[in-house]
Amino acid sequence: MTTTTTDRVGPAASALPLTGRVAVVTGASSGIGAATARLLAARGARVALLARRADRLAGHVAAIEAAGGTAFAVPADVTEPDAVTAAADRVRERYGRVDLLVNNAGLALPDLLGQGGANWRRMIEVNVNGAFAVTEAFVPDLVAAAAERDHADLVTISSAAATSVLPGFGGYAASKAAVSHLLRNLRAELSPKDVRVTTIEPGTVDTELRDHLGDPELTAAVQGFVDSLGQLPTGTDVAELIAFAVTRPRHVNLPLLTLLPTREA
Template sequence: MTTTAPQPSRTASPARRPLSGRVAVVTGASSGIGEATAWELAAQGAHVALLARRGERLAEHAARIEEAGGTALALPADVTDRASLASAAAGVRARFGRVDLVVNNAGLALPDLLDGSAGGTWQRMIDVNVTGAFAVAEEFVPDLLAAAAERGHADLVNISSAAARTILPGFAGYAASKAAFSHLSHNLRARLSPADVRVTTVEPGAVDTELRDHIGDPAVSAAVQEAMEAIGTLPSGAEVAELIAFAVSRPRHVNLSHLSVLPTREV
């Protein structure tokens, strides 16, 4: 299910722009939680760089953010390609300066049915959800450390999944990759928090985004759709984005380190 583009939830009132002056990077920003988060951070005053592989969609999102009064930059990038990521990071710094807020969101959810075809999808999810996520952190941590030393805090927000903590038949690779990412995120917090870099791990459950449209297998897609309908109303990407913006706008001595976002009926 593809959702309509989220709209900024805040007005341009200075009193309601707590992220003014901050420089944010959002990966996986071409759709879903990433797209919504870019909108929300820009609406709250941040200069936002949108990173993802789909350059045309990024450009459209950035243009709409700027039309709404925000500041945005579209930079096509693949988190599994270190050169591509480094080039995008250089583009952010050239336009906005040092980054002090990173939303590490790019992710992939594919089924693994143990029918002899799962090896490729397993590797793709490890490459994006674990290795790519680590590459994003590694690229921007020097910026975050320098920003925290100067202004007292910086933020790294890692978007994992509730699948990291539950059984998800048919999606063992996805669940395993997100469990690895959550554990990585907790370890990054132990490493970075003494330097005043706040690390927040967000683990959404079922969210109404297009991620499940990428499943490919019609039978699995139908089963997932049935499960989603049984849960009922799902949080939208915009609602998760509002929580992310809330977390990074807390006083500098407060770190919301672990956030779980679930539909009311999901257990």
């Protein structure tokens, strides 16, 4: 019989509060996703790491296993629905039903108006369509898991940009606004089924996203802003917030969490 968190008592339960849970983390090849996969595994979950870069995933899985955790890599592109469906099947074959999904895959690109809208389309594909495809693939697992053990968790990484004005990054802000509002509606749909829905809206975080802007002038401007903030939260800081949210008592849901650098208004 599978041991759940609430069945355990004593120091081991406190140290490994996610024992018995099966987690999927998208965008797990770097940044917030990689840090989240490591932390969830360290807290006892069996974790499937999903992203495009298979070599990165393999390295993270090796590190998790070396630390005593359980993980495996699922290379897949969230913008390809068939690949997402196949990935979901692989996870079920390996670990069984998923009860914790962390939707993290995302892109932050400048608008670059006048260039045919390529960046806009790419962000909609990854940030919005990708998040929806992954959610759709795993929601049946979450609902079934919640019926069996009284709760499951859907966590999605949006952005503080969802409620901000970001000149030069309006497309990114719009994509994240769509994600945040989608999750508000999904919570209304899923909470009666005991699936807890949590949206996390980080501000500026020390990840590699800003290294892929593709515009030297804009990259310099963004770096100047980042430098003005002093020390930034890391992917691990966001991962700690995720772990906190999904280890609350079953009757407690944290629907919206924002994490900012201390100096960011």
